[in-house]
Amino acid sequence: MNGIYNPLLTCLSVVVAFLASFTALEGSATLSTVTSSRWRHVWLAASACAMGIGIWSMHFIGMIALTLPIAVGYDIDVTAVSLVLAVLAVLAALVAFATVSRGCLSARRLLAAGTAMGLGVAAMHYTGMIAMRMTPSIDYDHARVALSIAIAIGASIAALWLAFHLRY
Template sequence: MGHLDHAAFGWLTPVLSYVMACIGAALGLRCTVRALGATGRSRRNWLLTAASAIGTGIWTMHFVAMLGFSVSGTEMRYNVPLTILSLLVAMVVVGAGVFAVGYGRDRGRALVLGGLTTGLGVASMHYLGMAALRLHGQVHYDPALVALSVVIAVVAATAALWAALNIKSPVAVAIASLVMGGAVSSMHYTGMIAVSVRVSPSGEALPGATAMQFIFPLAVGLGSYLFLTSAFVALSPTAGEREASASAQRPVESVAR
């Protein structure tokens, strides 16, 4: 069995990956809150931004964490098409979950459907990302831990979407995103603890790209996208929110009319 190291660079990759997950979650939840206060094309655009933010945050978190993953006795490479597919799956499936919440008539049902979909999106992205791993040997999974990681992902996603629907204050969104970031990270490391590798040493060249050739530049690019989008969303006008809070304070008058 190969010795697995989940933090080859010490605390750097776990902490950095957690930060990325939190930024993605915060941006996604913020955009979902904005979407619920908007209509038409504006709502759709906010939901698309939310899906891309959460998807990107989760993907970047996973692969930044993977930069710290090493197996003794073998090099590692990543299959490029599968890695990109995992990013697209994260965005599309999380998108489906976010849209279920954004357009759901029945809040409760939308939340369950959205949480389940988004959670499964997180999990499928993780295991697709793992399937892209190329090394000398066989990778095995502990089914119970894999199942636990999927449950964590679904519960985390549902809790985060519930927060987006029910709490509007920036502090609450910040706390929700820290919780979601923590849950996504714990899902990742639970999934990683489920892994065991039977190394069969070989001098053959592995197919695929090294983490530094491919994963690192892509993570930097997506990280930059998250930061820039966060800045844009933070600075975009919130006149609608001010109107919403004003109208929320006088619902009786509008009903009376």
């Protein structure tokens, strides 16, 4: 079954992803200038939420950009769970953001935070896909699912590494 992507919504999805990433990384970069412990936690949480909501928004806009030749609906409860998963996934990056702002990033911490973030993004993605109500339903190739999860983890590790090395 073939679908058609709306080019305007697809471009909007990319713009949302860029703005969310930029906002989150700028927020985490601000941490190096914050001296109050309380405000530091606020900036960490705000950066994580900005990225999580941005990732989810980019994903959902991309999903509605696709027009299929069958009727497609979305289960609101499962869609809401996918939003919560996106924010929780990025909350795992708080450790990395905190580390980035303090000047020390061990390989172990980078791998742990990147893996947690990547697994969370993958969980958000597949939960969002489960929210789709359509007949016939989606049939997954397990090898491709595993590859997509590996890519999410690798991209998360790379993003956190870049955030650390490009912070100044």
